Amino acid sequence: DAGVIQSPRHEVTEMGQEVTLRCKPISGHDYLFWYRQTMMRGLELLIYFNNNVPIDDSGMPEDRFSAKMPNASFSTLKIQPSEPRDSAVYFCASSFGRGYTFGSGTRLTVV
Amino acid sequence: QKEVEQNSGPLSVPEGAIASLNCTYSDRGSQSFFWYRQYSGKSPELIMSIYSNGDKEDGRFTAQLNKASQYVSLLIRDSQPSDSATYLCAVTTGGSGNTGKLIFGQGTTLQVKP
Numbered sequence: 001d002a003g004v005i006q007s008p009r010h011e012v013t014e015m016g017q018e019v020t021l022r023c024k025p026i027s028g029h030d031y032l033f034w035y036r037q038t039m040m041r042g043l044e045l046l047i048y049f050n051n052n053v054p055i056d057d058s059g060m061p062e063d064r065f066s067a068k069m070p071n072a073s074f075s076t077l078k079i080q081p082s083e084p085r086d087s088a089v090y091f092c093a094s095s096f097g098r099g100y101t102f103g104s105g106t107r108l109t110v111v
Numbered sequence: 112q113k114e115v116e117q118n119s120g121p122l123s124v125p126e127g128a129i130a131s132l133n134c135t136y137s138d139r140g141s142q143s144f145f146w147y148r149q150y151s152g153k154s155p156e157l158i159m160s161i162y163s164n165g166d167k168e169d170g171r172f173t174a175q176l177n178k179a180s181q182y183v184s185l186l187i188r189d190s191q192p193s194d195s196a197t198y199l200c201a202v203t204t205g206g207s208g209n210t211g212k213l214i215f216g217q218g219t220t221l222q223v224k225p
Contacts, residue, residue, distance in 0.1 A: 042215060042216070042217040043155070043199065045212060045214060091155070095213075098160060100157065100213050101157070103154060104153075104154050
């Protein structure tokens, strides 16, 4: 079991550029979550999917953020255009039944 | 009112002491409760889960749940310097069964001093 895999580990981009974060959940897990962590706001739930279907995206901060899950083994979180205030660590987590396992995260810096 | 509240700390305890971490939550319908440990620069790691009232013990860790008071706690016995980390309380809300939205508190920073 390779765990939840996120890429890239680090991303530095200029303001206004498009950023795509990727996540591969644990095989067999039917829930997938995207979180953002900052010092000020802690771990915030952005969106989650069940069986590839978005269930709740109320945490997505604005229309610049979008997420997709085209199949059970892949999800993306896209920010377009990016802004400096989007700088944070973005975590993906997956779950089946009980227990939520986190990926290593993507540290995004927008300059 | 925040959905999950924790004292941010830091909580400082001497090595070998008991560390007590507390958490309150607002959704009375919540059914699953978790404690995660997060070392600086790392991802959250699940250390305890609890689903029914009472105590659940796992090694040096004991989770306690009181649904009537909407209160969850984590006790760490014989605290070690390696336990120094941020401890995140997480609660499922708005879903059914044991899944659904997993909402986190801000976390409590624990410092165990040798």
